[in-house]
Amino acid sequence: MPETAAVSDPWEYCLYIPNDLRAVTVSRRTLRLILTMHGLIGQVDVAELLAAELVSNAVRHTKGPAALRVRWAGGVLRIGAWDADPAPPEPPVPLERVGEAEEGRGLALVRACADLWGWQPLAREGNRGKVVWCELGAA
Template sequence: MSEAEPWEYTLYIPNDVRAVTVSRRTLRLILTLYGLIGLVDTAELLATELVANAVRHTKGPAALRVRWAAGVLRIGAWDADPEPPQPPKELRLLEEAEEGRGLALVRACADLWGWQPLTRYGNRGKYVWCELAAA
């Protein structure tokens, strides 16, 4: 497999906090198989935060999507809640906080991040994503 060839995987997950670990380990395996070892640690952190938000703050199913194209890794989480994610706060303001660090970490570690509302097959929801460029 060439590192230049685009690819995409989607992992559908139940609303279960254990899905965060399954998603993180699946992502590590995918990136390792494609030789993208240098992105694994940061990608795992980002996927963990995105999937954790999807599972903890919504009541329905979710999905992790991982895409590689043109030297950029896009990691995204879909969930069934159409409400926008809470804006990320500054990490320095969250040092003592028990919650609320997720999107702040995504903003700090990703090259780019965003979200979009989705309507598909009669289901509503949102897709929160971030990107990492290959070093």
């Protein structure tokens, strides 16, 4: 499928995952398949890195289930990780301190590689917690 075919129609996927570090690998591989099937092969490597960091944070720093959310609309790929903890994520460390930092390295990578990133608390349809997300424009 050519990459230009992906820009025509918006789509969205959600993969619910358990609180298990193996879910990071499952999420990365699922994301790779989704992007490949939609012709976004040029986005796969960076998107996989970003998804792995977001899902890893959701699984490592919370006790409940999590979810990987992926959406394509208007030439923008949005990757998000939902978790049941409403507390904000730890702020990313500055890139020059990534090697010495104990925490915040993942979000530093997200901040460096994504076009835009953020987080938002959720409290709708019985889903509490937060989504930490990032966006990538069309490659």
